[in-house]
Amino acid sequence: KVLKRLFLAEEGGGGLAAEPFAYWEEWPLRVAFVVAGGYVRHIVLVLCHLAADGHAAELVVKDFRLLLLRDSLPPLRSATPRELAAWQHSPEGRRVSGEAIGFWLEEYARMDPVPPSSHVPGEPRFVEATMRSPALAAAAQAVAARNRVSSSTVLLAGAMRLAGGLTGQRFCGMRVIVNNRFAAARRDVVSTISQEALVVLDLRTESFDALVRQAWGTALRAYRQAQYDPYAMEEAVTRAGPGIRSFGCFNDQRLVQEDGQVTALEGKTEVARTDAMDRNICDFRLHVGGEPGRMEISCYADTALLPPPGIEQYLLDLEGLIVEAART
Template sequence: MKIGFAAGQARSAPLTWGQRDIWRAIEAARPQDGYLNFGHVLPAPRRSGPVTLARAADALGKLVERHEALRTRISGDRQQVESSGQLDVTVTECAVDEVSVAAEQELNRMSAPAFHYAEQWPLRAGFVVTDGVVQRIVLVFCHMAVDGHGAEIVLKDLRLLLLRGTLPQASAAKPADLAAHQNSADGRKMTRDAVTYWTEQYGRITPASLPTAPVRQPRYVQASLYTKAAAAAAHVIADRDRVSSSTVFLTAVMKQAAELTGQRVLGMRMIVSNRFSHGRRDVVSTISQEGLVVLDLGSPDFDGLVRQAWQAALRGYRFAQFDPDEMHRVTSALPVASFGCFNDQRLVQRAEPLPPDDSSSTVQWTSTMDRNICDFRVHVGDGELSLAADTALLSPGGIEGYLRDVESLLVKAAV
């Protein structure tokens, strides 16, 4: 089915800094850039009665009208916001006991192909229906349109539209407005300040001695360790040191990375949401960028490292908004480099009880790629720790070993 939308005026703007970062990753991943797509399955709310196709279509149309990012196409270094159009939505009929499986299948099917950025809308949608009632809504996002936090705002708004039919007036900045600010004198100063900070921190990093392993095909692989023990231990340490559990994970990830690189002072990039100020909190766009954390790992005291990481991360958050081309130009000319990237994808850091001593963790190989996005990238999810790495740096066995070493370090440090 097709859902029409009409809102505001069409306008063109440069890409935001966050979009330019993602565009760099897209170009590095092609033709496997569908890897960067991500999606969600939203159960249709029942509190206000069954969700008919008409009601779901109305809510989705209003959603696209509200958020410019969902009706924006990308061409070259520009984004084009459209004022009207139609969104194609798949409708999948199934029995009530098949809803969950059908929704997951639709999510996988719609997530796989890369977007045609200049021709297609950056949102794919599907309704899973039983006897005329929408049971699940499947949304797949182009990463050029939204980041993880932006997607959660979209899902929240869609649920409210399904329940109430309307939303409060929007106050957050739009992508084109962000781009205008980033190209202003204030934006250029933000870049200069960030480049100064990163350059100073790079001056602290000690040279690395990176391991080598035979290159495999596919070259880049990702493993996920599903572990309740690591998450629970991180919360114990976080409470003890009065920091976030994300900081605890970051510290463990960097400490184990230093075992690979042989560095006493190691720098690692981390994904920062950049939604700390009031005007940025509810932005639906890709505004996340990388911050830089540099740690002196010479101390054997893990709690001391955690507290050091907390302060370093706070400084990194402050300087995580900048022109990525200028930052790349400067840092690529420096004699040392940061190592890897850390991304805590949890929106809520829930405390969990420590599991019994016989608790087990499992590893799954979750993706493979032939092209390079990042040589070493760690993600933290709910009960999950994953590493995507270049097999010329770490063999598959080394990737699994690294994840288990991080888990072991956290569990021992929590005692």
């Protein structure tokens, strides 16, 4: 019975999430209840990503549990979405946005052009592969500890080095998802406040460790410039020229503050196709997740940019690069 209810909850959640939100006609939250024996056994919440990012979704679930257990919530300490929007339209908010746009344009000016795609698009056009690696988490953390950076920085440096090998760029740029929750007043905002930062690296370094250290300082500066008016940013970047663009997006959703001494678990590396949806979210995207000691990295790419075998090989090359760096 428990398994049946869980199946019904997953089935209900999948059904609610499958239909795109009609932004102008419905609330950005859908709810379903799984009832058995006259009682609600499971509650399914589906949030529109325009209304909540990953952290905000966790806050919604946390508050829902508190309401069920205590029938009350603690006092609100973070800004509301309305207050955050008011700040964004204030002189201070516009100044922050303008500085971020200026920073991006300066970084774009450093980048080498990305050559046009040379492969014939496949069917489906966009393909995702996921690698589950017992060795990668320990290797990334070993390199991170040696250079006093985060394992996320090590993965970003490796991803960008391989991207430069695909594009032939020396100065390569990649967009990185930033949660923008550094300030206490924004930590628990239930909204989508994450935005992209632009990280540009000079890939011609004497060692991978040197590239990792460069990535650490460069990424920290970029994180500070990840709050901006997206429409103004799009207009400014479009004027920079079609040949000057970043190579894809990097998103590490792990809790990187949990970095520590991790020993690789037993088992072999697995790479498998995980998504065949023909939708253009991004021409190239890396997503990092998984459990401690068993890292999971997905690569989603336009087959005109990288054919399916190349997508899988990219993930294996990333593992090989960082595992080898950990040994040296």
